[in-house]
Amino acid sequence: MSTQQSRTLGPEIALAGAIGAKTDVVVVGLIKADDGLQVVGGSLLNDHAAAVLLALKAVGATGRAEQITRVPAPAGLGATSVVAVGLGTDDERSPDSVRRAAGVAARSLSGTDTATTTLSTLDIGASAEGFYLGAYQFSEFKSAKSAPKEDAAPVRRIELLVDSPRSSDAKSALARGLAIAEAVATARDLVNTPPSHLFPAEFADRAKTLGTEAGLAVQILDEKALEKGGYGGIIGVGKGSSRPPRLVRMTYKGGKRGKPSVALVGKGITFDTGGISIKPAAGMENMTSDMAGAAAVVATVVLAAKLKLPLDVTAWVPMAENMPSATAQRPGDVLTQYGGTTVEVINTDAEGRLVLADAMVRACEENPDYLIDTATLTGAQTVALGNRTPGVMGTEVFRDRVAVISQTVGEDAWPMPMPKELRADLDSKVADLANVTNHRYGGMLAAALYLKEFVAEGVQWAHIDVAGPAYNTSGPHGYTSKGGTGVPVRTMFSVLEDIAENG
Incomplete structure (x- = not known):
């Protein structure tokens, strides 16, 4: 009798204090504020927040909840592109809105090696859960000819930007968020396993x-x-x-x-x-x-x-x-x-x-x-x-x-x-x-x-x-x-x- 565990391994998720040299994409949250659009965690973008916001406005980003907008990264940011995900208004923002935004963003990152995000400045645990579960794929029964190609593979690594990545509170929030996400993925794996197996x-x-x-x-x-x-x-x-x-x-x-x-x-x-x-x-x-x-x-x-x-x-x-x-x-x-x-x-x-x-x-x-x-x-x-x-x-x-x-x-x-x-x-x-x-x-x-x-x-x-x-x-x-x-x-x-x- 088989006892194979069909566990899905999500992306590697870690805390970071700055955008790393290996970052391919920067993921930012976008809020519809009374005085216009605001980029979440702009202070962590190496003084490029204004340029990012200008580029997003130019292509029609609205900040609507779960809206994805992708633009080229400003020179010097340390990434090739910026993905903005809408969070709606301040009244709409909650841990689950962060979780949903991270999940939508994760799916837009297929084929990406490393992404860094500012969503974590709002909620570390919710961001970790959202990215992990948004990147979830169940491919145990796909053969090589139908398995996800490299450009469709889930994002490999997510770095969560925070002010103090070494703080015990930040580490605890990340550990709890990842443990919860892994449990949800375990349940998903069991449900997705066909009755033949x-x-x-x-x-x-x-x-x-x-x-x-x-x-x-x-x-x-x-x-x-x-x-x-x-x-x-x-x-x-x-x-x-x-x-x-x-x-x-x-x-x-x-x-x-x-x-x-x-x-x-x-x-x-x-x-x-x-x-x-x-x-x-x-x-x-x-x-x-x-x-x-x-x-x-x-x-x-x-x-x-x-x-x-x-x-x-x-x-x-x-x-x-x-x-x-x-x-x-x-x-x-x-x-x-x-x-x-x-x-x-x-x-x-x-x-x-x-x-x-x-x-x-x-x-x-x-x-x-x-x-x-x-x-x-x-x-x-x-x-x-x-x-x-x-x-x-x-x-x-x-x-x-x-x-x-x-x-x-x-x-x-x-x-x-x-x-x-x-x-x-x-x-x-x-x-x-x-x-x-x-x-x-x-x-x-x-x-x-x-x-x-x-x-x-x-x-x-x-x-x-x-x-x-x-x-x-x-x-x-x-x-x-x-x-x-x-x-x-x-x-x-x-x-x-x-x-x-x-x-």
Whole structure:
């Protein structure tokens, strides 16, 4: 069995106090100020800021957010060209606007060896994340004849201009930004790996490798252990596939006495045909992304360990492949979730909640203070919120806390309700629950109500539905590439940081 790690190595990113002799391109930010355009970090351009600004105005640069304008560098600047990226107005500027600008700039630098930027004078960490993720390419399965040519290869090195490159604060900001970007790229890599190469057993092995390297304790339950342990949801979903399911437990012990503990659960359906309730053929290839929640959870717990967060985090990652076959579960079957709840399977394409429920009950047995689950769970999420806005449901105070943090880091989750009147629609005539309602209304909300049944009393819980945001089927934007996006790694990690600091 292969355990190849499809890790994407981003550009080398370092701090610098001046434009180096090897710089090919200087990247500057451009702000629309009340008194006209302003070049970000102009004082670091060796007295060439005025000439750069004049050249940019001459070719029509406006400073509009994410607008790219390229001009020849003034003589003596030490580079061949200047790339300006718009940041909008002062009111529009935020860490995420810097992150997006850096991402757009990174894509414009294809084929460049070394670039130096002044965006870092606004935010070192956001600049590092944006450049790293904007340059992201996944080319593991491209042969030599279709691999990116030299002029299309990602920029090799980015130098972040700062006043004091040796300061501990600057170094810490860079290290944190790079660690976060690498975690997002890890999640992207896992999502972008095709199901022919990332099936439950292989996914579990890759998670173990990542976890072990970060010092985590990792346990893998195979199909025999799952059957013996009563994990009826995971077994039920996976039994139609020739590639059996897994449950991975990854434990990070960083907490001190009195610090809260957190459980993370991520849906890991390595491919979803819908099972017997089979999906339409059009677009089914995108179901390679149905393990994006699991990828994000794996990346997040590894990141927590790498940055030594002072709290305990345990990740539970159920993995299965949902296939139609003679052994697949049928609509109308009844299964028993871990913990004893019986479920009538009305629709085999509502499989994510079945594997999540098993893992959530098991996670709650360890009495965490907080539980976050994330999944590409419902098409209804995209109907309600579109392709870039995750929905957050759960216990209201924690739900709102997660949403606010997500908006702060630029993943822009939105709090959603769980209407009590929808709960009765999950009642079954033959079992404790049905896995779907008998109508199409509020599908994302009903799915959260289903999961709520498996959250222990007293646990602060948030469910993040990323059906659209986890996988970008359109063109790149900001620091987001086509394919796997890594959402919601940054949200979950920032929530962990907040819990570590504030309880």
